[in-house]
Amino acid sequence: MVATDSIRKSSSRMAQTPSFALLILWLLIHLVISIFFIVLGIVDTVEDYLISSGFLKRYDVINVGKLRYLAIVVDSEDAMQINKVLKLLQWLTDIGVKHVCLYDSEGVLKKSKEIILEKLSYAKLYEEGDEKSALDSKTMILEFTSQFDGKEALARAANLLFKRHLKLSLGENQEEKIFTEAQMTEALKAVGSGGPEPDLLLVYGPARCHLGFPAWRLRYTEIVHMGSLDSMKYGPLLKAIYKFTLVRQNYGNKHPLLRIGFHSIWRLEVYLFILINIFDRQVREF
């Protein structure tokens, strides 16, 4: 067939075309995506203004009691901006969050612990058992963690179990000892890294990764990306906590490109949907 022959010819011609054309196309796609994120940033700023000024009434009442324990992961370079961290904690107090675990991999926040606690007179340092105690409306419990409480803590707990194993092997009981998850939890508490599992983890950094947050405490934690600490806003923070407190069910009924990227630009969906759907059906076949 003429059409398929011409496509085959163009395919073999393209195999010989220099990759400069591909580079240009790649740069173009990334330029379009960057523009899209800039537009999304503007939409977020407008939304932040609407939330902060109280125009969006649904954020007025939040059942913050559902959020028992919140974790904040900050990129270590951003964590040096203590004034930003203090502002964030002040916002969390205003929202009503009671227990916060701050994490950065290098331990910058841990080193600034005294400064932070001094500036926030209502905050106190986490101690074991605090998660069960009732707090008055103003107090916030703060925990400071770093990679010392992550993989390094697991290695320390392993050594504690190892010593226990050696002591057992000296005794009369010569049965092979296999440690369980419950014993690992106890060992982590014994080495000082046994805090509670957060319900929600907010990541302030360029990418949505937990940057080494203690793995043992991350099993069923919701992880939400908030962008960089530099551009932090009150609106998205309130929205993230509000969304967590709702019961959500997702049935994924929209097209992938549109759902992931175009949720704020709903008008484009109708026009793009038809075009993308046609190609989607064909591209899935092989």
Place this chain on the structure above:
Amino acid sequence: MFLIRKPCQIHSNQLCAPDNTMEKEGICKFKQLFSYLGCFLRKFMFSILSVGPIPDHIAFIMDGNRRFAKKRHLLEGDGHKAGYESLISILNYCYQLGVKYITVYAFSIENFKRQPEEVQLLMDLMVEKIEDLLRNGSIVDKYGMRLYFVGNLGLLSSTVRAAAEKAMQATAHNSRAVLLICVAYTSSNEMVHAVNQAIRKNEFDSVEEEHIEKVPMIKINDIKRHMYMSVAPDPDIVIRSSGETRLSNFLLWQTAYSPLYSPTALWPEISIWHLIWVVLDFQRKYAYLQKKRKQP
């Protein structure tokens, strides 16, 4: 580099029956053309993506099969079968793109708590699909794929365990692509197993009590070496379908610098567009992630 290695084939056998009428033949030729265009478009898009960094290892949490079955009013088993078809599609796309390692969260230790009929259905499906994968001409042959079954395999029935071990042995000589299937797996179980193994490897024949403090300590690398997932590098990306934002006890040790993506599509609805979007976003963050990985 331009990665259209094999030209797109016209799948005439699949689209056109031999006894078509003139009119149906016209429609059939049109379908062939569209199919060819689709294949060409896919390869072209992958060639553009390949200008930038391609992830070496992608991990998938295949969530949403049961919700898919409910949504489409299917039997529950059909949701899992649709999930398997989706997995094969995604594997094809990933390996064509140049991803070498793919990890999938097929069955968690927590899933044993589901209804026994559902667990049995999943186990039977797993055995059936393992046999399909080992046949000539399957995707394992196509990409020279090595299979690993990662998890506490002792919790599986002897039939499933035997099928898994047979698959691992049969594909042990392959090295072009790797598929790690997490079965009877949770990250906490993996970490405890690694600690137990590290303790066992570190012990001395006899130690006096006063010398216990002088015994060499277990280090992070000792634990890492005994992880089930030590056969692959840490994932570059984690993708969880159906919009959930949790890791659900999956690769918690390995994902410190692996961005998590949560497309809202259910697993059987995941498509090439999700993969393309995720890889493009990964390319935007690549420099930052590399810098973080290289830090001590």
